[in-house]
Amino acid sequence: MVKSVNGNIYSDLITSSREELFGFYDDNTPKKFIVIHGMATVNFNGGMSGWYSNINPTGRQASANYCVSDIEIVGCVGENYGAWHCGGVGxxxxxxxIGIEHVNSSNGNYADASTYLFSEDTLNNGAKLCAEICLRLGIPIDREHIVPHRDVYATACPQTLDIDDYIARVKKFAKGEVPNALPEQKEGIDMNGLLVVTKSDFGGAFAINRIFYWSISTGFIYMPDMACIDILNKQSQHSTGKNLLVYDSSLSSPWHLRMAQMNNKVKI
Structure with missing residues (x-):
């Protein structure tokens, strides 16, 4: 199903739409593909506000049909228009x-796409939207029709987003299923994963915007390079069938206290 907002046709899954008139092509070409993007920022609204529009005529020459976060699916340029999102010439x-942008869960090094991560909720929101669009428009849910931005333009976008995992999520939503969310913490269960330190009072090596590998049972932590992360991820896929979990150590995260306890930074 769709909804019309000021002449823009959007999926009815949107939680809101932007008021700006972003850059677009007005030719109503039938949509046959979906291009997946990473915003390269944790600033969801700021990322969109930085695009060229009638409100911001000095903004970047970019736009997208949709932007998704943990809790929002925002319509930016209607599906009946072409957004300035992929620059493809083939x-x-x-x-x-149709271009779908996904906000990042942690700030990375702009020169190193491998340092930008995505949350489970954001990926699932994007995949749910993608599934609805594919079913409605008859777009096949496969690697040929759902593509990362880098497949059509010389760019690292969408950074660390695993397109095969993403398409698997889309297929589940299309079947009425929901991909596995981040499991709740349970005592006695070992959960290995990547810890993204977005805000820290641990001190010492636990500086903000660092990535660590950790085990909830042992507290064994070190800072892996990207090659090591790739190996750990493949091990996780082999043993569990899933990608390595990513945890957020922000003060609002339920993992923050547990992390501090493991490192004797607070009394329990």
């Missing part, structure tokens, strides 16, 4: 594709 273009 079989996949701005005009014949």
């Amino acid at each position: 079989s996949i273009t701005n005009q014949n594709s």
Whole structure:
């Protein structure tokens, strides 16, 4: 199902739409592909506000049909228009594709795409939207029709987003299923994963914007390089069938106290 907002046709899954008139192509070309993007920022609204529009005529020459976060699916350019999102010049273009941007869960090094991560909720929101669009428009849910931005343009976008895992999520939503969410903490269960330190009072090596590998049972922590992370992820896929879990150590996270307890920073 769709909804119309000021002449823009959006999926009825949107939680809101932007008031700005962003850059677009007005040719109503049928949409045959979906291009997946990473915003390269944790600033959800700021990322969209930085695009060229009638409100911001000095903004970047960019736009997208949708932007998703943990809790929002925002319509930006209607599906009946072509957003300035992929710059493709081959079989996949701005005009014949729908662009979905995904906000990052942690700030990375702009020169190193491998340092930008995505939360489970954001990926699931994007995949749910993607599934609805595919079912409605008859777009096949496969690697040829749902593509990362880097497949159609010389870019690292969408950073660390695993497109095969993403498509698997889309297929589950299309079947009426829900991909596994981050499991709740349970005593006595070992949960290995990557800890993203977004805000820390641990001190010492636990500086903000660092990534650590950890085990909830042993507290064994070190800072892996990206090659090591790739190996750990493959081990996790082999043993559990899932990608390595990613935890947020922010003060609002339920893992923050547990992390502090493991490192004797607070009394229990």
